[in-house]
Amino acid sequence: xxxxxxxxxxxxxxxxxxxxxxxxxxxxxxxxxxxxxxxxxxxxxxxxxxxxxxxxxxxxxxxxxxxxxxxxxxxxxxxxxxxxxxxxxxxxxxxxxxxxxxxxxxxxxxxxxxxxxxxxxxxxxxxxxxxxxxxxxxxxxxxxxxxxxxxxxxxxxxxxxxxxxxxxxxxxxxxxxxxxxxxxxxxxxxxxxxxxxxxxxxxxxxxxxxxxxxxxxxxxxxxxxxxxxxxxxxxxxxxxxxxxxxxxxxxxxxxxxxxxxxxxxxxxxxxxxxxxxxxxxxxxxxxxxxxxxxxxxxxxxxxxxxxxxxxxxxxxxxxxxxxxxxxx
Amino acid sequence: xxxxxxxxxxxxxxxxxxxxxxxxxxxxxxxxxxxxxxxxxxxxxxxxxxxxxxxxxxxxxxxxxxxxxxxxxxxxxxxxxxxxxxxxxxxxxxxxxxxxxxxxxxxxxxxxxxxxxxxxxxxxxxxxxxxxxxxxxxxxxxxxxxxxxxxxxxxxxxxxxxxxxxxxxxxxxxxxxxxxxxxxxxxxxxxxxxxxxxxxxxxxxxxxxxxxxxxxxxxxxxxxxxxxxxxxxxxxxxxxxxxxxxxxxxxxxxxxxxxxx
Numbered sequence: 187x188x189x190x191x192x193x194x195x196x197x198x199x200x201x202x203x204x205x206x207x208x209x210x211x212x213x214x215x216x217x218x219x220x221x222x223x224x225x226x227x228x229x230x231x232x233x234x235x236x237x238x239x240x241x242x243x244x245x246x247x248x249x250x251x252x253x254x255x256x257x258x259x260x261x262x263x264x265x266x267x268x269x270x271x272x273x274x275x276x277x278x279x280x281x282x283x284x285x286x287x288x289x290x291x292x293x294x295x296x297x298x299x300x301x302x303x304x305x306x307x308x309x310x311x312x313x314x315x316x317x318x319x320x321x322x323x324x325x326x327x328x329x330x331x332x333x334x335x336x337x338x339x340x341x342x343x344x345x346x347x348x349x350x351x352x353x354x355x356x357x358x359x360x361x362x363x364x365x366x367x368x369x370x371x372x373x374x375x376x377x378x379x380x381x382x383x384x385x386x387x388x389x390x391x392x393x394x395x396x397x398x399x400x401x402x403x404x405x406x407x408x409x410x411x412x413x414x415x416x417x418x419x420x421x422x423x424x425x426x427x428x429x430x431x432x433x434x435x436x437x438x439x440x441x442x443x444x445x446x447x448x449x450x451x452x453x454x455x456x457x458x459x460x461x462x463x464x465x466x467x468x469x470x471x472x473x474x475x476x477x478x479x480x481x482x483x484x485x486x487x488x489x490x491x492x493x494x495x496x497x498x499x500x501x502x503x504x505x506x507x508x509x510x511x512x513x514x
Numbered sequence: 515x516x517x518x519x520x521x522x523x524x525x526x527x528x529x530x531x532x533x534x535x536x537x538x539x540x541x542x543x544x545x546x547x548x549x550x551x552x553x554x555x556x557x558x559x560x561x562x563x564x565x566x567x568x569x570x571x572x573x574x575x576x577x578x579x580x581x582x583x584x585x586x587x588x589x590x591x592x593x594x595x596x597x598x599x600x601x602x603x604x605x606x607x608x609x610x611x612x613x614x615x616x617x618x619x620x621x622x623x624x625x626x627x628x629x630x631x632x633x634x635x636x637x638x639x640x641x642x643x644x645x646x647x648x649x650x651x652x653x654x655x656x657x658x659x660x661x662x663x664x665x666x667x668x669x670x671x672x673x674x675x676x677x678x679x680x681x682x683x684x685x686x687x688x689x690x691x692x693x694x695x696x697x698x699x700x701x702x703x704x705x706x707x708x709x710x711x712x713x714x715x716x717x718x719x720x721x722x723x724x725x726x727x728x729x730x731x732x733x734x735x736x737x738x739x740x741x742x743x744x745x746x747x748x749x750x751x752x753x754x755x756x757x758x759x760x761x762x763x764x765x766x767x768x769x770x771x772x773x774x775x
Contacts, residue, residue, distance in 0.1 A: 374714065376710075376712055376714075378704050378709055378710045379704070379709045379710055379711060379712065379715060380709055381715075436670035437670045437671055437681050438709050439681050439682070439683060439684065439707040440704065440707055440708075440709050441706070441707050442591070442703070442704060442705060442706055442707070442708075443590070443591040445575055445576050445589055446589050446590075446615045446616045447616075447706060447707055448682075448683035448684060448707055451682065451683070453681050453682055455670045455671075455679075458680070458681070458682050460682040460683075470682070471682050472682070
């Protein structure tokens with residue numbers, strides 16, 4: 187805390203202290219000397235601090251993430267920060283820097299000319315009497331805006347704790363419920379239609395929550411080894427999230443007359459990844475790189491469907507951890 | 515005599531392609547009054563359908579050893595228990611008769627006239643209890659409920675304005691020519707590779723709303739005027755900006771040109 191106070195005091199001293207002008211011999215002026223405009227200077231500094239404030243507000247709103255109207259607040263804070271910056275630049279340009287318009291022939295390059303240009307630039311800043319204040323304000327504005335610009339990169343994913351990508355709400359015994367929260371009974375699952383299911387009493391927005399449930403002829407199943415008991419009565423549950431880009435697997439191709447028509451498949455409408463529900467979600471077609479994760483099912487008391495374990499593989503689009511295997 | 519021979523050859527050449535088409539020509543029979551519809555349908559069935567659907571609708575299925583749909587001529591499902599609804603749907607959409615059993619049925623002109631369809635439907639219905647022809651009332655439906663049902667169950671394949679789309683291995687058709695009865699039948703049957711939706715999934719009342727939405731989607735209310743993508747005024751507005759900007763830039767270029775003296 188005391189360190190923070192020291193920082194604060196030194197910042198105030200730096201701001202308030204004015205360095206004496208360097209006593210370099212002044213050559214003859216090119217620009218007529220303009221009178222200082224302390225009012226405009228303070229206005230510009232205020233606007234830059236305003237920019238810094240709203241830039242910081244953007245970061246604060248982003249970090250809190252619980253306010254109502256978050257999107258509107260984010261937009262308003264960033265917009266106001268940029269508006270303050272623009273207003274500050276306008277004030278500087280209109281009131282503090284000479285804006286005389288001159289016209290002359292294009293100058294031939296000459297070393298002496300560059301000296302006078304440097305002098306011209308030097309003298310242009312004459313009206314700034316509180317240079318340090320304006321520089322600090324500009325620095326604060328730049329810093330806050332840069333921070334605001336890179337903050338949304340945090341949304342790219344859990345960089346520090348990738349373990350959340352493996353977690354799903356499914357545990358042995360957790361019941362399957364429909365969109366309205368009613369438990370799904372095994373005898374309510376009909377052939378040639380498909381159902382969306384969620385875990386009872388768990389967050390539905392999680393990547394691992396939604397399931398697509400279908401019923402196939404038990405005799406037609408060719409599940410991978412070890413999954414023999416995963417599909418009671420031929421009822422199969424797969425993650426509804428495509429392993430390619432994370433869209434909802436919303437299409438169920440199901441033949442009316444199997445001998446003459448394409449075999450059953452779960453299809454993702456985004457890029458037409460096609461999975462075989464009879465073969466453990468194996469990829470039949472499309473850009474998906476691995477099977478749709480299957481959830482083992484069992485029929486609990488009262489004929490209600492419930493999970494018998496967790497998925498057969500990581501849910502959702504593939505990422506580096508999928509190849510490395512789940513840490514234990 | 516020679517001229518007659520040329521004429522005969524010409525007739526033969528012209529007549530052959532017509533006879534060799536996928537659909538054999540039906541022979542129309544005038545039934546005396548009093549013959550029951552199902553009986554009339556039986557004759558039509560025997561002439562036109564039995565080659566694939568088998569004797570008395572028992573179906574023609576491949577032997578159990580053959581898994582993939584191979585080159586079996588005349589493969590067809592049993593019609594016992596499919597009901598009048600399925601027969602009405604397949605015949606009035608022109609899905610049946612189908613040239614090649616492994617083809618996807620496509621909407622085409624009706625092969626049978628109205629009387630013949632009624633006779634065939636009555637015959638298929640007599641093969642076993644099944645889905646009756648549904649009687650949807652889109653005027654009782656709720657359009658916004660229909661939209662949300664359509665979005666949930668149908669739009670994945672048929673697109674949100676029922677323009678049709680794709681799944682791997684099949685082409686979901688556009689619904690712009692489907693009658694309310696046909697939409698209701700399709701929902702309950704699940705033709706070809708479409709899922710079927712029983713009354714537990716979509717109730718009859720919800721079906722009314724769904725049909726009302728499909729009827730609406732035939733002539734959607736295009737707020738933008740030009741119906742670009744049917745998604746409201748945004749694409750039209752962008753195009754207008756683009757056109758207007760071009761005109762404005764052209765005007766600026768003209769105004770900014772120096773006078774030539």
